[in-house]
Amino acid sequence: MLLRIILFSYFYFLYLSTEAQYKFLPENIFEDKTHAPFIHGVASGDPLQNKVILWTRISLPDTTKSYEVKWQISSDSIFSQIKNSGIALAENEHDFTVKIDAELLEPNHQYFYRFEHNGKFSAIGKAKTLPNENITHVKFAIASCASVWSGFFNAYRRIAERPDIDFVIHLGDYVYDYADKDELIRMPDPAPKDVSSLEEWRERHRYYLLDADLRAARQNKTWIAEWDNHDTDCEKPGTTEDAIKAFYEYLPIRIPDTTHLERIYRSFKFGDLAQLNMIDMHLFRGKEEYAPGQKSVLGNLQDTWLKQELKNSTATWNLIGNQEMMGSWMSQGLPKFLNAPGNGKVFDPRNWDGFPKDRERLYSFITDNKINNVVVLSGDAHMSFIINLTATPRDRKLYKRRTGEGAVGVEVLFSSITRGNMNEAGIPKEFIPMAQSISRDLNPHHLYNQFSKHGYGTLDVTPERCIAEFWYSAILSPQLTEKFGRGYTVLNGKNHWERKPNRNRKKSTYP
Numbered sequence: 001m002l003l004r005i006i007l008f009s010y011f012y013f014l015y016l017s018t019e020a021q022y023k024f025l026p027e028n029i030f031e032d033k034t035h036a037p038f039i040h041g042v043a044s045g046d047p048l049q050n051k052v053i054l055w056t057r058i059s060l061p062d063t064t065k066s067y068e069v070k071w072q073i074s075s076d077s078i079f080s081q082i083k084n085s086g087i088a089l090a091e092n093e094h095d096f097t098v099k100i101d102a103e104l105l106e107p108n109h110q111y112f113y114r115f116e117h118n119g120k121f122s123a124i125g126k127a128k129t130l131p132n133e134n135i136t137h138v139k140f141a142i143a144s145c146a147s148v149w150s151g152f153f154n155a156y157r158r159i160a161e162r163p164d165i166d167f168v169i170h171l172g173d174y175v176y177d178y179a180d181k182d183e184l185i186r187m188p189d190p191a192p193k194d195v196s197s198l199e200e201w202r203e204r205h206r207y208y209l210l211d212a213d214l215r216a217a218r219q220n221k222t223w224i225a226e227w228d229n230h231d232t233d234c235e236k237p238g239t240t241e242d243a244i245k246a247f248y249e250y251l252p253i254r255i256p257d258t259t260h261l262e263r264i265y266r267s268f269k270f271g272d273l274a275q276l277n278m279i280d281m282h283l284f285r286g287k288e289e290y291a292p293g294q295k296s297v298l299g300n301l302q303d304t305w306l307k308q309e310l311k312n313s314t315a316t317w318n319l320i321g322n323q324e325m326m327g328s329w330m331s332q333g334l335p336k337f338l339n340a341p342g343n344g345k346v347f348d349p350r351n352w353d354g355f356p357k358d359r360e361r362l363y364s365f366i367t368d369n370k371i372n373n374v375v376v377l378s379g380d381a382h383m384s385f386i387i388n389l390t391a392t393p394r395d396r397k398l399y400k401r402r403t404g405e406g407a408v409g410v411e412v413l414f415s416s417i418t419r420g421n422m423n424e425a426g427i428p429k430e431f432i433p434m435a436q437s438i439s440r441d442l443n444p445h446h447l448y449n450q451f452s453k454h455g456y457g458t459l460d461v462t463p464e465r466c467i468a469e470f471w472y473s474a475i476l477s478p479q480l481t482e483k484f485g486r487g488y489t490v491l492n493g494k495n496h497w498e499r500k501p502n503r504n505r506k507k508s509t510y511p
Contacts, residue, residue: 150186
């Protein structure tokens with residue numbers, strides 16, 4: 001009897017809200033007690049034409065038991081038109097997370113879903129399916145690099161509020177394995193430690209879901225997500241496999257290959273308007289050779305998969321979700337005394353710049369197969385870029401900066417949700433515009449850059465054009481507003497960006 005009491009007390013402490021394990025929690029970090037035991041919210045993701053992944057987690061005292069959780073998905077928010085329902089088990093093996101692949105749904109339709117246990121309901125989430133017919137418009141929000149320690153998730157709240165966003169694409173570093181010592185803005189007590197086990201990875205995900213703004217973005221939009229290095233790195237004795245398991249448990253992702261969990265790359269078709277290919281360079285770069293002495297960025301299997309997806313695509317727009325910058329970011333020409341990061345030729349030889357010949361193979365494949373309208377969506381840099389993709393950006397005969405002639409496609413990098421850039425690096429604000437200008441001079445294929453602001457981006461897609469817009473948010477305190485930064489357009493068949501005029505838009509006037 002005494003042993004049972006001791007065990008119950010131990011497990012009850014683990015259950016006790018992640019809140020109860022802290023002496024102090026920063027502002028806007030709290031459980032959703034209104035919907036207990038579903039205190040970590042709900043989420044939807046990986047939509048298909050007839051189904052979508054639904055997610056939640058249940059928090060109850062006895063973690064030695066499994067719990068039945070009921071779920072419903074309906075065409076209306078009062079659940080009078082239920083399209084599918086069922087019962088799932090929340091088990092210790094998966095940290096009491098629940099993932100449902102809800103089927104029997106209609107294409108291009110918004111649904112409402114909820115979970116229930118013993119008469120207590122979760123928050124009501126929204127989920128959207130993909131179209132399987134001709135459509136003329138889809139709009140994405142694109143996010144990356146969200147350290148909960150570095151600032152407030154105002155950008156996530158703006159995404160959640162926007163009625164014009166159809167889907168969220170998250171390009172990695174959704175969660176961070178450590179807190180950067182220079183960005184300790186929202187620190188709990190005790191402070192977080194570097195993650196080193198599966199249980200610690202699970203705890204990190206649970207802590208993130210105490211953030212009300214992140215919960216709102218997951219609840220109100222359907223996500224398509226992938227990992228990057230901070231989602232999968234792990235201190236010993238932990239492993240990458242531990243991080244991957246927790247990522248799959250806490251994100252609304254359909255596992256693409258159950259026999260090879262590291263293969264997260266997959267594709268989504270938005271009718272005949274767009275195809276989105278989500279690729280993973282992080283876990284594969286440099287591990288295989290495509291020719292003697294030539295390292296592959298994606299690995300041979302994924303490289304073949306991507307090229308076949310691009311070649312076989314019948315969509316107007318070929319979107320690539322890509323963790324790190326594909327277009328080159330050259331530093332050659334900078335004075336040495338500036339001590340710029342990188343290897344003296346490029347700022348970051350870890351990304352595609354470290355594999356220029358393999359990148360050129362991809363560009364040549366696109367050109368040789370007459371594949372138009374390639375739009376690469378990237379993250380990781382914590383800064384904003386508009387880039388025309390070309391293997392020869394400094395060759396004026398092969399690439400025309402003024403017209404974009406010679407580009408094989410386009411790329412856009414949206415800034416971080418919160419993670420630091422030049423603004424947090426202690427660089428004087430007066431120097432930042434000069435740094436941006438010098439960078440553009442060194443990189444004639446870079447049409448726009450912004451090194452000090454945070455936020456997210458949107459990609460608005462129609463048969464005639466794609467419009468990329470930068471939206472910036474404060475991170476040092478909770479805010480109710482955001483600012484429109486800049487917009488660029490790529491026209492069907494043109495394969496290069498054009499400037500879109502600045503607009504002063506209020507929050508209520510999204511198109």
